[in-house]
Amino acid sequence: MRPDLRATYRVQLHGGFGFAAAAAIVDYLAELGISHLYGSPYLQAAPGSTHGYDVVDPQQVNRELGGADGQARFSKALAAAGLGQVLDIVPNHMAIAGDNPWWWDVLENGPSSRYASYFDVDWDPPESRLRNTVLLPVLADHYGRVLEGGELRFSREDGGRFVIRYHDQVFPVSPRSLDEILSGAAEDSRSDDLAFIADALGRLPPSTATDRHAVHRRHRDKEVLRVLLARLCRERPEVAAALDQRVRAVDASADALDALLERQNYRLAF
Numbered sequence: 001m002r003p004d005l006r007a008t009y010r011v012q013l014h015g016g017f018g019f020a021a022a023a024a025i026v027d028y029l030a031e032l033g034i035s036h037l038y039g040s041p042y043l044q045a046a047p048g049s050t051h052g053y054d055v056v057d058p059q060q061v062n063r064e065l066g067g068a069d070g071q072a073r074f075s076k077a078l079a080a081a082g083l084g085q086v087l088d089i090v091p092n093h094m095a096i097a098g099d100n101p102w103w104w105d106v107l108e109n110g111p112s113s114r115y116a117s118y119f120d121v122d123w124d125p126p127e128s129r130l131r132n133t134v135l136l137p138v139l140a141d142h143y144g145r146v147l148e149g150g151e152l153r154f155s156r157e158d159g160g161r162f163v164i165r166y167h168d169q170v171f172p173v174s175p176r177s178l179d180e181i182l183s184g185a186a187e188d189s190r191s192d193d194l195a196f197i198a199d200a201l202g203r204l205p206p207s208t209a210t211d212r213h214a215v216h217r218r219h220r221d222k223e224v225l226r227v228l229l230a231r232l233c234r235e236r237p238e239v240a241a242a243l244d245q246r247v248r249a250v251d252a253s254a255d256a257l258d259a260l261l262e263r264q265n266y267r268l269a270f
Helices: 019-022 026-032 067-080 101-113 145-149 177-191 192-202 212-235 237-252 254-261
Strands: 006-011 034-037 043-045 057-062 084-087 134-137 152-156 164-165 169-172 266-269
Touching: 006 177, 019 026, 019 067, 019 145, 026 067, 034 067, 057 067, 067 084, 101 169, 101 212, 145 169, 145 254, 152 237, 152 254, 169 254, 177 212, 177 237, 192 212, 192 237, 212 237
Parallel strands: 006 034, 034 084, 134 266
Antiparallel strands: 043 057, 152 164, 164 169
16 A cells, blocks of 8 residues: 655665665654655666766666665565655656766667667767767867877777777777778688678668668677677687787777777767
């Protein structure tokens, strides 16, 4: 039976005061005559969030608060004390930190992202060179200076995942833009398997293709190719070594890194 709404008590949840801490004060709130605990947002927020409004994944309960299990125990404690709960949800609040899978997908795939329509992106701005590109003004100095200063880094993460790093910020690499790097590594290692993956990446539907079939095929194929590349790197150390050598060569060359960045669905800017 749901309690009638008489009085609420606002609780600010964060890493230092999660579901377990909130559950511990439930009996006290009941003694005060509170009918409902009014909780701050507890969907998955950016790491270290102290308020919860910077949501990065609205389909998950915040791990730093105790996750889904902690939330279930918290709700059980409320029910046992006869209290209800009011949850603060702001649907249009979302952070674009690296842990946001929807935003990551947009940066990786541009207009062909499955989540492109979730964000208010102007894909056809007045400046033609930024068409179908997300402008990201995140650099502390002009792009050329940051690039020449070696502050932008290109690396291969676990298996078939490649990223661009700028200090503590991480950005995805468009799978189609990896074809030449993988092709060169395939020649170095004489790997037909890697050459096949390189060719297949280059033939992915472009990021400007937004029809349902092309979007589905791009997302399906890029994930399959990523798994194949990760497996190949695990099973053939010489292939992984050749690939990493090519990655380091791009990372060490401002011109090569600039060429790679020009093929992304975003542009880093001052």
